[in-house]
């Protein structure tokens with residue numbers, strides 16, 4: 001049975017970074033999008049990145065950033081992977097010389113396999129729920145039947161996952177990875193140790 005990797009998104013506290021890493025998550029997401037309730041500044045992210053142990057991927061999440069914002073963040077924060085969660089075209093995403101994943105918001109007309117062709121340099125695609133006017137972290141699910149069965153791409157399923165539904169999601173979609181934010185929180189940006197542990201157990205079982 002294939003291992004399903006875990007990304008926890010929207011971390012804002014050192015203790016959550018340390019706990020998530022100890023519990024065995026593969027990647028931690030830091031949100032560099034000021035309107036998000038989970039946003040961190042590069043200065044805050046520097047501290048979170050420094051608290052991250054080896055072999056855990058630090059992911060910087062952007063929504064339609066300027067080139068300068070990404071470059072400035074990369075100068076300040078050691079990030080192994082970028083996540084573009086807006087309408088960034090491929091040429092924009094690849095110009096930073098850093099691996100990246102592209103979020104695809106699952107509007108009814110989006111066909112992931114077709115859409116993915118526009119970002120041939122992406123390492124993977126994060127499929128997230130579509131809620132008009134909110135780019136991510138909505139706590140909403142999309143129809144998992146829309147996740148492609150083909151493993152030609154690394155599909156990362158996100159949107160409304162929690163300890164209660166993630167096992168069913170994995171059984172149905174066989175994703176490369178799952179991503180969660182709100183489903184392991186006690187309040188926005190503050191992760192709940194019990195929910196975090198339950199989520200990871202549910203994925204690993």
Ligand SMILES: O=C(O)c1ccccc1NCC(=O)[C@H](O)[C@H](O)COP(=O)(O)O
Nearest residue numbers: 009036135136137139159160180181182
């Ligand atoms: O988390 C946010 O606040 C956020 C804001 C703007 C763009 C993206 C954002 N999060 C992206 C993620 O990778 C989330 O984990 C993903 O959207 C799922 O969130 P949730 O439904 O809360 O698990």
